[in-house]
Amino acid sequence: MDSNGVAETPADIRREIASLEKAKAEIDDRITALRVRLSSYGSVNGNEVANSSAPRTEETLLNGQLSPDMIYRYSRHLLLPSVGVEAQANLLKCSVLVIGAGGLGSPALLYLAACGIGRVGIVDHDVVELNNLHRQIIHTEAYIGRSKVESAAAACRAINSTVQIVEHREAFRTSNALEIVRKYDIVVDATDNVPSRYMISDCCVVLGKPLISGAALGLEGQLTVYNYKGGPCYRCLFPTPPPTTACQRCADSGVLGVVPGVIGCLQALEAIKVAGAVGEPLSGRMLLFDALSARIRVVKIRGRSPQCEACGENSKLTEEQFCNFNYETFTQSPLSTSPLKLHLLPSEARITSKEYNERIVKGEAHVLVDVRPAHHYKIISLPKSLNIPLASMEARLSEVSAALAREEGHKNNNSQSASLYVICRRGNDSQRAVQYLHKMGFASAKDIIGGLESWAHDVDPSFPTY
Numbered sequence: 079m080d081s082n083g084v085a086e087t088p089a090d091i092r093r094e095i096a097s098l099e100k101a102k103a104e105i106d107d108r109i110t111a112l113r114v115r116l117s118s119y120g121s122v123n124g125n126e127v128a129n130s131s132a133p134r135t136e137e138t139l140l141n142g143q144l145s146p147d148m149i150y151r152y153s154r155h156l157l158l159p160s161v162g163v164e165a166q167a168n169l170l171k172c173s174v175l176v177i178g179a180g181g182l183g184s185p186a187l188l189y190l191a192a193c194g195i196g197r198v199g200i201v202d203h204d205v206v207e208l209n210n211l212h213r214q215i216i217h218t219e220a221y222i223g224r225s226k227v228e229s230a231a232a233a234c235r236a237i238n239s240t241v242q243i244v245e246h247r248e249a250f251r252t253s254n255a256l257e258i259v260r261k262y263d264i265v266v267d268a269t270d271n272v273p274s275r276y277m278i279s280d281c282c283v284v285l286g287k288p289l290i291s292g293a294a295l296g297l298e299g300q301l302t303v304y305n306y307k308g309g310p311c312y313r314c315l316f317p318t319p320p321p322t323t324a325c326q327r328c329a330d331s332g333v334l335g336v337v338p339g340v341i342g343c344l345q346a347l348e349a350i351k352v353a354g355a356v357g358e359p360l361s362g363r364m365l366l367f368d369a370l371s372a373r374i375r376v377v378k379i380r381g382r383s384p385q386c387e388a389c390g391e392n393s394k395l396t397e398e399q400f401c402n403f404n405y406e407t408f409t410q411s412p413l414s415t416s417p418l419k420l421h422l423l424p425s426e427a428r429i430t431s432k433e434y435n436e437r438i439v440k441g442e443a444h445v446l447v448d449v450r451p452a453h454h455y456k457i458i459s460l461p462k463s464l465n466i467p468l469a470s471m472e473a474r475l476s477e478v479s480a481a482l483a484r485e486e487g488h489k490n491n492n493s494q495s496a497s498l499y500v501i502c503r504r505g506n507d508s509q510r511a512v513q514y515l516h517k518m519g520f521a522s523a524k525d526i527i528g529g530l531e532s533w534a535h536d537v538d539p540s541f542p543t544y
């Protein structure tokens with residue numbers, strides 16, 4: 079008999095248990111599905127969209143204690159005596175802004191989301207490209223052509239749906255910098271370019287935020303923490319920017335994918351130390367990483383400079399001065415030639431890639447000198463070109479004369495001189511080479527405007543670019 083006086087058998091009881099268990103499983107499934115849906119909501123350009131994103135810190139911290147889910151998720155942190163519950167709770171209450179979702183930002187963001195930083199902001203204006211994927215490991219092929227912020231935010235939410243991810247799909251500029259940075263406790267500079275580095279450091283000085291700054295190029299990287307508890311800012315160390323010609327970019331010089339990976343991880347580590355109030359953040363010191371020799375060195379750097387134009391005692395930058403500062407012109411020395419704006423030659427000494435193609439199709443006798451470095455030439459080159467890198471042009475000038483003589487003898491029975499064309503990757507070094515060749519008596523030498531990039535764009539779309 080049950081409590082209602084109805085006769086029941088063990089089979090009845092088993093049936094009822096099974097039925098209730100099925101209903102319970104369906105409710106659990108529904109709760110899980112709703113949690114996943116909830117975590118897929120986020121904020122775009124700093125404004126939260128409907129339904130807010132992840133649970134807020136107050137929900138994850140019960141009466142200041144970690145919730146059971148949090149204890150389980152972060153148990154390996156909690157087991158570390160130097161981290162423990164206090165530092166983990168500090169992380170959950172903290173907000174970190176990562177500017178740049180590229181080579182440095184990718185690992186930094188993944189670790190910051192995974193470790194339970196309460197709110198993570200991502201700023202970037204760029205879209206994912208195929209040649210990003212060897213190092214920008216937060217992005218996948220499925221996101222090629224789509225916003226890096228959108229892609230990075232999805233990856234962070236997939237790792238940890240309890241973290242609030244805020245999307246800022248825009249370039250970081252003086253016009254939006256203060257408004258964005260004001261909302262965060264710590265800033266990670268993962269932009270890896272000089273104008274942004276000055277702008278971000280100055281913004282952090284104005285708003286009093288600690289800054290974790292990283293850089294990676296080729297096979298080397300460096301890292302430091304600026305503006306932390308009276309420590310130096312970027313301008314204290316580098317009051318004047320380097321000449322533009324000294325500012326190499328990954329797109330020109332290359333970078334081994336793991337190098338920004340290492341530095342980006344260390345940036346996340348420093349952010350965690352500052353956020354969690356553990357350890358000794360890398361302030362007043364700089365870490366230098368050399369991948370080839372597998373060496374990491376930490377050197378002491380200059381402390382805060384009283385004369386610094388950003389954080390100096392009598393010269394502290396104001397919000398207004400920051401907003402009116404032009405970082406692009408400040409970081410471009412008027413004496414140095416911007417690699418993108420070289421105009422060294424008169425128009426008669428230049429020819430478009432289309433014109434060059436028409437001439438060779440007609441069978442014009444000519445020599446094509448490719449002045450890129452030999453390792454670039456090995457990547458891809460035009461048929462029958464002669465590789466004489468710009469740096470060795472002076473020493474190998476006789477090879478140009480010999481090639482012209484061969485071509486004239488071969489094609490024209492010495493009756494007509496052969497033309498001389500010069501090409502490079504984007505049309506800057508070729509102009510320098512033509513200028514030099516003119517000086518050395520090769521008066522007819524012509525530069526192919528825009529180099530191999532223009533060839534790929536205007537003549538042969540199947541020609542690979544890099």
Ligand SMILES: Nc1ncnc2c1ncn2[C@@H]1O[C@H](COP(=O)(O)OP(=O)(O)OP(=O)(O)O)[C@@H](O)[C@H]1O
Nearest residue numbers: 178179180181202203204249250269270274328329
């Ligand atoms: N001022 C800025 N505001 C927002 N994002 C920036 C700013 N400056 C740089 N970034 C972003 O920082 C990231 C830096 O990434 P990274 O240095 O790995 O190279 P990349 O610019 O993606 O590619 P590559 O240098 O190979 O062309 C990029 O996604 C870039 O869009």
